[in-house]
Amino acid sequence: MAAKRASRRGVIIGVCVLVVALVAVAAAVFIGSRGSTGTEAAAGATSADIVDPPVTQPPAKIAPLPASDKVPSAAGVQAQLAGQLANPALAQFTGIVIDPATGAILFNQDSSAPQIPASTAKILTGAALLTSVDPTDRFTTKIVQGDQEGDIVLVGGGDVTLSARNEGVATIYDGAPLMSDLAAQVKASGIDVKRIVLDTDYWTGSDLADGWQTADIRGTPGSAQGYITRMSPLMVDGDREDPANENSIRTGDPTNTAGRALARFLGTPDLPMVPGTAPEGGTVIAQVSSQPMSVLLAQALENSDNVLAEALARQVAIARGAPPSFDGASAAILEALEALKIDTIGIEMADGSGLSTKDRVPTAVMAKIMSLAVTGQPPALQNLLTGMPVAAVSGSLADRFQDEGSRAGAGWVRAKTGSLEVTYALTGYVPDVDGRILVFAFVSNGVGAGTRAALDALAAGLRGCGCV
Numbered sequence: 001m002a003a004k005r006a007s008r009r010g011v012i013i014g015v016c017v018l019v020v021a022l023v024a025v026a027a028a029v030f031i032g033s034r035g036s037t038g039t040e041a042a043a044g045a046t047s048a049d050i051v052d053p054p055v056t057q058p059p060a061k062i063a064p065l066p067a068s069d070k071v072p073s074a075a076g077v078q079a080q081l082a083g084q085l086a087n088p089a090l091a092q093f094t095g096i097v098i099d100p101a102t103g104a105i106l107f108n109q110d111s112s113a114p115q116i117p118a119s120t121a122k123i124l125t126g127a128a129l130l131t132s133v134d135p136t137d138r139f140t141t142k143i144v145q146g147d148q149e150g151d152i153v154l155v156g157g158g159d160v161t162l163s164a165r166n167e168g169v170a171t172i173y174d175g176a177p178l179m180s181d182l183a184a185q186v187k188a189s190g191i192d193v194k195r196i197v198l199d200t201d202y203w204t205g206s207d208l209a210d211g212w213q214t215a216d217i218r219g220t221p222g223s224a225q226g227y228i229t230r231m232s233p234l235m236v237d238g239d240r241e242d243p244a245n246e247n248s249i250r251t252g253d254p255t256n257t258a259g260r261a262l263a264r265f266l267g268t269p270d271l272p273m274v275p276g277t278a279p280e281g282g283t284v285i286a287q288v289s290s291q292p293m294s295v296l297l298a299q300a301l302e303n304s305d306n307v308l309a310e311a312l313a314r315q316v317a318i319a320r321g322a323p324p325s326f327d328g329a330s331a332a333i334l335e336a337l338e339a340l341k342i343d344t345i346g347i348e349m350a351d352g353s354g355l356s357t358k359d360r361v362p363t364a365v366m367a368k369i370m371s372l373a374v375t376g377q378p379p380a381l382q383n384l385l386t387g388m389p390v391a392a393v394s395g396s397l398a399d400r401f402q403d404e405g406s407r408a409g410a411g412w413v414r415a416k417t418g419s420l421e422v423t424y425a426l427t428g429y430v431p432d433v434d435g436r437i438l439v440f441a442f443v444s445n446g447v448g449a450g451t452r453a454a455l456d457a458l459a460a461g462l463r464g465c466g467c468v
Contacts, residue, residue: 068435072099076467077106077438084405084458089450094363095442097462100371100429106438106467111367114346114360115443118418119304119396120425121354121361123384124347125313126297127369128336130380132319135294139311141234143182143262144282150194152186152285153278154262156202156234156255158324159290160311161299163243164236164261170244171237173299173308177288179236179258183265185286193266197276198259202233203314205325211356218249226250228306228355233314233324234258238307246303298387301416302395306353313352326351340378342368354418366427366441374429374437388414388428391456401456409460415440422446426455432465 077097085093096111098104117124139159146153161173167180186193207230208214216227226249229239235254237243251257256273263271290296293312300308313329320335322328330349337344342365350356373381389395392402392410396417401410415428427441442458444451 070434070436070466070468071102071104072106072432072434072436072438072465072467074104074106077462077465080465080467081107081458081461084454084461087450087454087457089448089454090444090458091447091451092445093442094444095440095458096363096367098367098371098439100375100437100439103371108364111364111441112346112362114348114362115425115445116357116420116423117354117359117361117366117443118420118423118425119306119354120366120416120418120427120441120443121349121352121359122301122304122309123366123369123416123427124333124337124349124361125309125316125352126301126384127340127373127381128316128333129293129297129312130383131340131378132316132332132336133293135380135383136292137315138292139290139296139315141177141182141288142278142284143186143286144199144278145191145285146195146197146276146282147279148195150192151197152191152193152195153197153199153276153282154182154234154259155199155278156232156258158202158233158311158314160235160238160254160307161290161296162236162258162288164258164265165243172240172244172246172303172305173237173291175291175295176237177290179261180265181288182286183262186266189285191285193268193271196259196262196271196273197278198234198255198273199277200232200234200255200275201277203231203324205323205327207231209310209326209351209356211350211358216355217252228310228353229254231307231310231314231326232258233311235307236261238305246305250307294383294386297383301384301387302389304396304417306355309353310351316352337365337369340369340372355420357421363427363441363443367439370427370429370439370441374439385414385429388416390414391459400452401460403453403456405453406456406460409456409463412463413456413459415459418443419452424451424455426459428459430459430463432462432467434466434468438462438465 094110097107140157142155144153161176163171163176164179165171225247229250232254236258239250239254240248242248259273263269314324317324317328317332320332322332334344346362348360350358373384389397391397391413413430415426418425424447425443429439
């Protein structure tokens with residue numbers, strides 16, 4: 001499924017040095033830092049802001065790799081990848097490799113053909129978010145005093161990371177605001193709460209996207225994995241039953257689950273709850289804020305979090321004056337891409353997460369966005385790189401790049417994964433042996449057991465490239 005993710009794990013000792021080297025490479029390419037100035041860095045996030053080393057202990061020193069003047073050639077790249085491309089497990093394959101420093105296309109196989117992107121579609125959502133909102137903006141969840149005595153209105157503000165965890169219980173969303181803090185503020189107000197009104201007016205439209213499978217809410221029979229829920233601007237822990245388990249099944253009733261959590265923290269779990277809206281100009285008696293949008297995007301990318309990606313997509317819609325719905329978010333994402341001078345012909349988006357089987361995106365578009373990000377055009381797009389999983393180390397790549405065919409990419413490849421029905425996808429970047437950054441986007445349809453490993457081997461092959 002699109003959100004199939006590996007559980008978090010510590011850094012594998014054998015790749016720690018490689019990860020440090022990878023971070024150094026990242027620092028070297030952001031904002032075209034071969035000669036970038038402090039003023040340029042201040043225009044967006046600095047390299048220190050956006051580099052998020054996936055190591056548990058900070059390295060003693062990290063120095064950028066020297067600029068590479070060895071320009072790879074198309075012939076060299078294609079020769080380097082010839083063996084990997086001959087693997088029949090790639091099935092129906094499309095892909096592209098770009099040298100972002102020059103814009104040169106080094107490999108191209110049907111990259112203009114629209115393909116099911118699966119979770120690599122989150123790259124489109126991320127690019128649109130970073131160029132539509134202030135990356136420091138936050139979601140806010142409020143409790144407003146109701147019209148009737150004893151009523152409080154829990155107002156959803158789109159923050160799906162709001163956590164209802166008990167003290168000492170983990171959540172997958174680092175730094176998430178707490179429902180218990182909202183409850184504490186209500187108690188401090190002195191209001192004798194008789195009823196909770198649940199306000200979900202922040203979003204509109206259907207709560208399920210076209211092309212989603214309802215089995216992805218509670219998982220297929222015999223599976224505890226849930227990849228999505230009914231979208232509501234009022235929910236807790238991404239609607240997971242277990243807030244510490246990324247792949248936990250979802251309740252499927254996010255709004256009422258959030259309301260019950262508030263009642264529990266108020267010490268009155270049987271409080272009645274009704275749908276409604278906050279009175280205009282009502283007194284705010286409690287509020288909490290999420291992590292910044294850029295941090296939330298990193299969380300969504302690293303763990304391929306569908307629910308969080310959808311919340312961010314709706315924020316793009318709001319920022320661009322579109323309805324905060326699936327249709328509005330899709331239209332706003334395309335508008336944002338067009339503002340980046342990206343050709344949107346062939347793109348069809350039914351959602352912002354890539355879970356829909358109706359989505360179609362050419363791999364050329366994926367590679368173009370990644371090229372803009374690593375070159376910092378515009379600088380805000382550098383934040384797109386922060387949450388990219390690291391091969392064999394973090395997020396949805398934690399348990400990959402560990403066999404003979406792909407091990408060379410461990411700790412070096414940073415990429416967004418995608419997996420949906422008959423489609424596997426991988427989009428990211430990697431430094432070659434000369435320190436030259438190469439961007440790639442690969443998709444295979446009609447996949448089999450070895451397809452994912454075959455895509456990993458392709459990306460790892462680029463790491464071994466000194467392809468002049």
